[in-house]
Amino acid sequence: MASKPDETRTGMVARIIRDRIEARTLTPGARLPSIRAMAESIGVARSTVVEAYERLAGDGMIRSRPGSGFYVAAPLAPLALDRLGTAQEREVDPLWMLRQSLGERRHALMPGCGWLPDDWLAGDALRKAMRGAARADGDGTLAGYASPRGSRPLRTLLARRMADQGIEAGPDQILLTDSGTHALDLVCRFLLQPGDTVLVDDPCYFNFLALLRAHRAKVIGVPMTPTGPDVAAFAEAAATHRPRFYLTNSGVHNPTGASLAAPIAHRLLKIAEAHDMVIIEDDIFADFEHAPSPRLAASDGLDRTIRIGSFSKSLSAAVRCGHIAARPDWIEGLADLRIATSMAGSPLAASLLHNVLTDGSYRRHVEGVRTRLARATAKVAMRLRTVGIEPWIEPAAGIFLWARLPDGTDAVDLARRAIVEGIVLAPGPVFSTSGGWRDHMRFNVAMSDDERLYAFLEAALSRPLDGATG
Amino acid sequence: MASKPDETRTGMVARIIRDRIEARTLTPGARLPSIRAMAESIGVARSTVVEAYERLAGDGMIRSRPGSGFYVAAPLAPLALDRLGTAQEREVDPLWMLRQSLGERRHALMPGCGWLPDDWLAGDALRKAMRGAARADGDGTLAGYASPRGSRPLRTLLARRMADQGIEAGPDQILLTDSGTHALDLVCRFLLQPGDTVLVDDPCYFNFLALLRAHRAKVIGVPMTPTGPDVAAFAEAAATHRPRFYLTNSGVHNPTGASLAAPIAHRLLKIAEAHDMVIIEDDIFADFEHAPSPRLAASDGLDRTIRIGSFSKSLSAAVRCGHIAARPDWIEGLADLRIATSMAGSPLAASLLHNVLTDGSYRRHVEGVRTRLARATAKVAMRLRTVGIEPWIEPAAGIFLWARLPDGTDAVDLARRAIVEGIVLAPGPVFSTSGGWRDHMRFNVAMSDDERLYAFLEAALSRPLDGATG
CATH class of the missing domain: 3.40.640.10 (Type I PLP-dependent aspartate aminotransferase-like (Major domain))
Structure with missing residues (x-):
């Protein structure tokens, strides 16, 4: 098989596979030829094929399944990326946030979650409606x-x-x-x-x-x-x-x-x-x-x-x-x-x-929730300030406080450190098309009234972050 | 505005609008210029604009709303087509079938429907489960x-x-x-x-x-x-x-x-x-x-x-x-x-x-339904044969009989005639990529045990169909 000028052998093998995927000779989900078969058919060393496959895996085009070989990645690349990583390895992106919040694993604290705790919701009213429907x-x-x-x-x-x-x-x-x-x-x-x-x-x-x-x-x-x-x-x-x-x-x-x-x-x-x-x-x-x-x-x-x-x-x-x-x-x-x-x-x-x-029952329920939220918002705003976190505004309503971390704090790093300790935080860049708001964090006021959160924040903010995942 | 060679005035106006839609200067949902404004801006007669708009409406590119002018059609053309037609006018297509079955309007009989009647389903078992959940x-x-x-x-x-x-x-x-x-x-x-x-x-x-x-x-x-x-x-x-x-x-x-x-x-x-x-x-x-x-x-x-x-x-x-x-x-x-x-x-x-x-309760329920379906299948197959409709096979299970109408009968015409009398039928071509099976019809055996259906079929099949919508 001819290589193009200036192309390494590894590059050539990668190109061949990429061409096949683009031409759909290899379609998403298809198993790639084995290392040995590929090496023999093109006439290169096995190590070259290994390197090419690893490069393609790094690009997200193919995926390895231990003990089973390499497969063409599924087509919806943007959503599919990183989906084989563990909670810590996976990129902190919108789907990471959602999976953490939706309880893929159990977490102790979820101040980054986008909804109210179960016991703030209208379970009783629904139970009554269920009996009626039954x-x-x-x-x-x-x-x-x-x-x-x-x-x-x-x-x-x-x-x-x-x-x-x-x-x-x-x-x-x-x-x-x-x-x-x-x-x-x-x-x-x-x-x-x-x-x-x-x-x-x-x-x-x-x-x-x-x-x-x-x-x-x-x-x-x-x-x-x-x-x-x-x-x-x-x-x-x-x-x-x-x-x-x-x-x-x-x-x-x-x-x-x-x-x-x-x-x-x-x-x-x-x-x-x-x-x-x-x-x-x-x-x-x-x-x-x-x-x-x-x-x-x-x-x-x-x-x-x-x-x-x-x-x-x-x-x-x-x-x-x-x-x-x-x-x-x-x-x-x-x-x-x-x-x-x-x-x-x-x-x-x-x-x-x-x-x-x-x-x-809904009217009474939401009236109660509004009052409770107003109190929680004031309390959490105050408590965040004691650890150097400043609300962007005092919201007129809702369940969120958008707040700025102390100077030099990276919200994504902080979220990575938190998840290791069972705390789900919602760092600014996840909400941003520009990847900006790196020093902001969203707090759910109904889920931030727990001293373990502030103990974590205090400790984490007092020692320098090294940019590692914790 | 210059016209292209060999282009009629109407064609020119239609092209101008089409170009604007394709360039997204006019986006789906946008109101088109009024007939008068358009006629004046291009320098053509109002009747020419009317003709052009009507041609575009015929192509499904724009839609008229009575008393309110013309609008650019929504983008999902294949599904959106005909969606303003009434039940009878609308093309007999998959969405027509679904809308008829899902009770957009109430029908007396639904042998064309794809599911069992409510009273064949497990309402009681669910009511019990609801009480438990409550x-x-x-x-x-x-x-x-x-x-x-x-x-x-x-x-x-x-x-x-x-x-x-x-x-x-x-x-x-x-x-x-x-x-x-x-x-x-x-x-x-x-x-x-x-x-x-x-x-x-x-x-x-x-x-x-x-x-x-x-x-x-x-x-x-x-x-x-x-x-x-x-x-x-x-x-x-x-x-x-x-x-x-x-x-x-x-x-x-x-x-x-x-x-x-x-x-x-x-x-x-x-x-x-x-x-x-x-x-x-x-x-x-x-x-x-x-x-x-x-x-x-x-x-x-x-x-x-x-x-x-x-x-x-x-x-x-x-x-x-x-x-x-x-x-x-x-x-x-x-x-x-x-x-x-x-x-x-x-x-x-x-x-x-x-x-x-x-x-x-589910196991008992489906056992009952299976027995009931087997009986209904045999009975409806026999009853259909009496009006000259022949099952394609005797199915081993399920709720459907796929059956051939007497020679020369057009299933779509028959379905159009039926809907006027409040009967929803499921004509063959709706199920076909090729538009074939024009002489076949799907019958739901749980919804075909009604003499009004056979009275209609007998009457309809005995007089020649004229291809009209009834």
Whole structure:
């Protein structure tokens, strides 16, 4: 087999394999020829093949399975990278964060987690609703499929709740989904082509980044300020990149806890209109607000804005039910996509949710949670300051404090050291398209009221970090 | 504005708009300039603009909203087409079938539906499980998120059930999903790039076609025989198209009710191996079998086969829970994708399912359903013959009869006539990549025991069809 000029033997072997993978003669999951067979067929030393395979493995193109040889890596490279690493080896990226939080392994403390502890949620209200559903007879809630858009009683109720927030949407403008994330995934499928550009806040909720990566979108971050994204940077990004949509949490921003100011909302909408950009408002923390802050969906009247909601954060993550509110013709298209890709939602989840929302127990529950969160926010802010960690703002609502570490502290290093001690932290760069915010950390106030956290932080911040993984 | 040579004025206006859409100056959802504004800006008559807009609307590029003007159509054209039509106007395609079945509107009779009536499902067993779950305390089933792969007790149980079918898979080789369709969607996301080719049976379950369309896959059909796909055609398609995977139901084939014969299974696997093709076995009807028939996943040992299961058809479609069994490294990648695109499944659904599967009620339930189905199959086969409709085979198990209409009858026309009378039928071409099987129809035996159906069929088949929509 001829080598190209200036190509090493190792490089040649690697190129041959790479060409075969690109030509799909070797497809993802396929076993590569054995070291011996490859060496013989090309006429090179076995050690050369070993080196070439290792180089390709380093590039993520192939993977070794001990005792079984080398395999072509699965195609979704960005998500698939590092997935064979252990918790400590794996890169600290959005999926690392999610896997730690979702309890792939048990951790002692999870101040980096994005939701409330189980005992803050509405288990009792749900248990009551379950008993009701178990008694109800013959309404199909426990047998058949949901209709394409999902339970009409629940959609009618959601429409009424949105009207209270100033968002006008009839029940036919609402599609029930399995979760807020599922809602966003459907919207991405509906609007995005691979290679399209999307604007997000920098920092933003890290799973936005993983999800958009799965859609092969190009993601541009706009620097966040305490009253919304930086308008000048937003306008420039809109003009330069012609993004398909802007994805944000206006009311209770994740991770910063910021709220959009009305004049900023107005200017963002004008820019979106000028560039014919869709806006996706992920509003899953809405019910934690004491007083409603401005919403793009309300000002815009769901013309170019799509609103996503869910009760996973405020009621229960075990009853999977999110929703999308949008223009009726978009909802039709989204419903088709929903049927094609996951048939129908759970009528049981919709029925439980409807019960809890109508019998008064949800209202009482969230009122209690809001009070508790306000207290926890004040307490954790104070306690963080005692170890030299300074909140970026005092959020008006929500479960997060976005806070700056003492000078010279690297948030990712700190998170790596914490995980070894069973503490899941959420370091700034995980939330950032630019990999910035290296000295920031997101704290879940409901999971940070534990002296073990502060003992760890105090010890870790007092000795110099060496950049190692701990 | 200059026109190109040989271009009509209408053609020119249409081209200008098309160029703007392609350049994304006009993006999906954007309102087009008004007829008057457009006519003035280009210097043509208003009637020319009207004609151009109508031509573009006919191509599906733009859509009119009465009283509100014209809008650029949403991008997912294949699924979005015709979505504004009424039930009768809309093309009789997979999504039409699904929307009719999922009760977009109420129909009197649904012999074309793909699942059992509510009262054949296990509502009572689930009600009992719900009461148990409502009593259980503090296990997180009603509050928190599921782990990335989902409930370990349920996965352990599923692994044991698969072992009984000869499929060796540890709990770590199983990923819980929200449904069988959701499982297939994840697998498609994991394996497919836009433009990849997939083999299916012809006929096959129609939502395979809608789902694969959403993934922009090229779909090739292999003619089905009563013992599996035609092996020679399969080998030729594998060699010619180099498909990424072959998607099938081996055990109880939808729509035909065929079962794969062991020698065919062996030859399919050899061909798949030779062309490094993955096999996806959608086995959601498995529990309807009286005696297990050969499975590709069993012979292959989940090396290149991915098995999909669910209890939506046999237990309840209201408790959404499917699963994927595959190689451990694929399950890892699938779990990452699952987290990124829908976070986690429902711990409540997993817990209810686990209860029903372990307390004996599911076993008793499916035994009853199998007996009832065997009787219904015999009865409906006989009744269909009395109106000149002949079953293709006598299926060993399942809920479907695939049957040939009397000579000269067009199944799509018959389905259009039926829907006007409130009867949902499932015509052959909806199941076919080739648009073939025009004289076949799928009957759900549990929904075909109603004299109104035979009265309609007798009347419709006795008078000539004129090809109109009824």
